[in-house]
Amino acid sequence: MGSHGAEAGEARYDGIGAAASADLIRAWNIDVAPNGAGAPPGSGNVSNGEAVYFEKCAHCHGDFGEGVGNMPKLISGSGTLLDDRPIRTVGNYWPFATTLFDYIKRTMPMQAPQSLADEDVYSVTSYVLYINNIVPKDFILNQTSITGIEMPNVDGFYMDNRKTKESYADSCMHDCPPYQVLGVAK
């Protein structure tokens, strides 16, 4: 394998660092990428997901993902991205289903992160996709099917283009345009 810097097979700093064990990498490497890399074995379905969701998730996110109090909604928002107060949810904003699995596995439930078995993460993920009308009720989510889900807003993003699309070279120093007061903080 070609490398930046030090020659392959030769450590540059003597005695610094230890070889990472396969067990440690397996335990810590929990991320899942859009191409499915990192998705663990196992599977889950919507009805199991509903049961896990009611026990572990509903008290914050609501029985159907509608949110409780100020806690995040998981559904709705369709057609609101042009509104004055857009709602951004899994259904109308998140571009990749893998992100949902990854996030649930690493952070949820909030009080007990990384406490769910992979089957439960697959199940809850499929349930959240189901209540957003993205997968049917009989959907089986696994390391293969997770890469085939097309999220509604997958095309809703573009790369940072500030450098080409924004220029504010307003260096006026004297007799610049007048203003009016539009608002005052209370």
Added chain:
Amino acid sequence: MSCWNGTKTRAYLRSRSKRPDWVRPDFGRRRFLVAGSLAAVAGGAGASVSRAEEGNSLVPEWTRSLGAGVDASPYGMPSPYEADVVRKNVDWLTPTRESSVNFTPLHALEGIVTPNGLCFERHHAGAAVVDPSAHRLLLHGMVDRPMTFTLEDLLRLPRISRFYFLECAANGGMEWRNAQMNAVQFTHGMVHCVQYTGVPLRLLLEHAGISDKAKWLLVEGGDGAAMTRSLPIDKALDDCMIALFMNGERLRTEQGYPLRLVVPGFEGSMWIKWLRRIEVGEGAWQTREETARYTDLMPDGRARRFTWEMDCKSVITTPCPENPIARKGTNLLRGLAWSGRGMIAEVHVSFDGGRNWRHAKLEGPVYDKCLTRFFLEDWSWNGEELYLQSRAVDSTGYVQPQMAALKKVRGVNSTYHNNAIQTWHVKPSGEVQNVRLG
């Protein structure tokens, strides 16, 4: 002016219920005398100037008594008269304190360095308390040698020290639609600046031998959010640092102890705290934090992603809502400017809402991707109404925009990266209010 001025005294009295623990009974006599003196001064409301003059002509109590001995406060704390200079949060902003933010009191600080105890906090699952002897940094993926590093390992490597600002992408996020927060602490306080000391990330990547095909890193924290962001390899090899120290001491718990990633000029959420893992790969991971959050919804209903760099920005920190003008005549105008793309080249100040501008003095040091302090000297206020603005220009030639110009391009739904010019309305009374001009 000494600390006998009336404003400070009232501020201290208001905050006495929150007096820090270190003002303990074993301060004894000293503490009693301080409280007694304050009561005497506070009794003379409206006459603080003459009382102060009178007080200075007498021999004050602290001159006629013993102060606290060494080790009374073995780490050290600010003067109790500065007890209001603390981080503060906005209760309604977030549903939990563990996934929340507080704000740096910019109005009360000077120079470019933020004291470690005042650097704003932003956590996604609370501040993790990590045992440094048990902590490991794992570096794996497209590398020749997957490795773990202990803190002891990192402390044996060559290290560098650099001053950098760290700004949350959401700084100013409450101000997109209109002027809302009547305090610079809340309009601009999600920024801090310290001297970071640590190991260049490049050294570790070279040590493990990264593949030529590597394009991205996944960087991940060891907290309950296992916070993750994708970082482009060019940035990682350029100026990123694994920081172990800030302002000369080990990192504070809430700033990622024992180690955090430093990503100069980039939005704060990429500066992963409690850093435990770096994975080298070919594609971006599209984590929740770079898809559902930290993406900027634009007026066409689509969103910009990977908007890493913080735009050039500035704000006046005196006068400001927390620092009204107390007297006519000579006054000091001061503020802070910064850019994620380089150095601050110029700062302009306007008294009339942007119709006419003057050049401010940049007070060094002026560093790359660092807070820069500016002053307007020889400024006299005669009680007239002002619409105060500052406008920064960075070394790329970028000029900080007026809010109207920024909104024209970005609308009001982007949440992040509000770098618009701030307006403070100075009333004839000297009070200062956050206003929106257009």
